[in-house]
Amino acid sequence: xxxxxxxxxxxxxxxxxxxxxxxxxxxxxxxxxxxxxxxxxxxxxxxxxxxxxxxxxxxxxxxxxxxxxxxxxxxxxxxxxxxxxxxxxxxxxxxxxxxxxxxxxxxxxxxxxxxxxxxxxxxxxxxxxxxxxxxxxxxxxxxxxxxxxxxxxxxxxxxxxxxxxxxxxxxxxxxxxxxxxxxxxxxxxxxxxxxxxxxxxxxxxxxxxxxxxxxxxxxxxxxxxxxxxxxxxxxxxxxxxxxxxxxxxxxxxxxxxxxxxxxxxxxxxxxxxxxxxxxxxxxxxxxxxxxxxxxxxxxxxxxxxxxxxxxxxxxxxxxxxxxxxxxxxxxxxxxxxxxxxxxxxxxxxxxxxxxxxxxxxxxxxxxxxxxx
Numbered sequence: 001x002x003x004x005x006x007x008x009x010x011x012x013x014x015x016x017x018x019x020x021x022x023x024x025x026x027x028x029x030x031x032x033x034x035x036x037x038x039x040x041x042x043x044x045x046x047x048x049x050x051x052x053x054x055x056x057x058x059x060x061x062x063x064x065x066x067x068x069x070x071x072x073x074x075x076x077x078x079x080x081x082x083x084x085x086x087x088x089x090x091x092x093x094x095x096x097x098x099x100x101x102x103x104x105x106x107x108x109x110x111x112x113x114x115x116x117x118x119x120x121x122x123x124x125x126x127x128x129x130x131x132x133x134x135x136x137x138x139x140x141x142x143x144x145x146x147x148x149x150x151x152x153x154x155x156x157x158x159x160x161x162x163x164x165x166x167x168x169x170x171x172x173x174x175x176x177x178x179x180x181x182x183x184x185x186x187x188x189x190x191x192x193x194x195x196x197x198x199x200x201x202x203x204x205x206x207x208x209x210x211x212x213x214x215x216x217x218x219x220x221x222x223x224x225x226x227x228x229x230x231x232x233x234x235x236x237x238x239x240x241x242x243x244x245x246x247x248x249x250x251x252x253x254x255x256x257x258x259x260x261x262x263x264x265x266x267x268x269x270x271x272x273x274x275x276x277x278x279x280x281x282x283x284x285x286x287x288x289x290x291x292x293x294x295x296x297x298x299x300x301x302x303x304x305x306x307x308x309x310x311x312x313x314x315x316x317x318x319x320x321x322x323x324x325x326x327x328x329x330x331x332x333x334x335x336x337x338x339x340x341x342x343x344x345x346x347x348x349x350x351x352x353x354x355x356x357x358x359x360x361x362x363x364x365x366x367x368x369x370x371x372x
Contacts, residue, residue, distance in 0.1 A: 029125040034072045043082040052260035053106035061231040066369040073122045084118050086111040095370040097136035104372025107304040108143045123151040139330045154333025159304040161326035162316040176320035185279035186286050192278050197244045200233045204242045208254040215270035222364040245280040253280030264292035265301040
């Protein structure tokens, strides 16, 4: 290991600045624990680009459920108010390696910096961990900023990202929805007298999770562990809502939303395919959007979509959303193993439909902590 890098990493982990002579970082960089350092919560509360994924609620749920340890890198000295920072989680896995991700299971996580120089200084600091040979890679998921070429980070995967501007009247929002794919389905749900429930009770959580298992089976994937959703409920309290649509006491669709500052985030959705024609999902989205408006939110975040998932992208576009590209960046740059992924998907398509639900749930409990 390069001696300068080793000294820099040890100093940083002790809360000391990286020396100006410890290349390649151009400025002193410090590390802090956002779950114990109160400056982080105060900083993101005031920062205009801080999202729900920067929150200590989200970080706490990641740590409680999966054992990921969060850290923030900043150029601000200890005890000084924070003016910048990038939050990561340390993932230690025997299956997928040791890596820093900003942030696991988060659709996006903007580096909270004031300019490109700050961004590159912080990334150059993190790059030293990989160069020292003990960490596999670092990954960031920004919504807008772009790392400089000297950081060595490369774009590895691109998603579609959609959000709905709520700074319009409720009437105008509804008028902009696709008439057949959204407006008509909402009215169908009302005619069918679908019952709407919301909250965080264990009963609602269990109904949501049963629908989630059904949905993940259709997608040929194991479900996320139930402990993850319990962790989110415990962390977010009233800022999390499970929304459930039922027909004659039978659950037909459910979504999970998170509220943070002036945004409401759609994070998970699931349904019983036998009842799609009843319009349960549009019905739930419309209820969530109206509540977000009532709370004074300015944005409804619909999250990321795989670029080849044309059905999901169309669904989000039908709500009058704004779509943009969302790029993930890593150092060293590594491309998804396309051939391997195709083979894995082929195996899952054959195996999952034949797998009992309790086995799928067990697989989710075992695997998800390794793939954040």
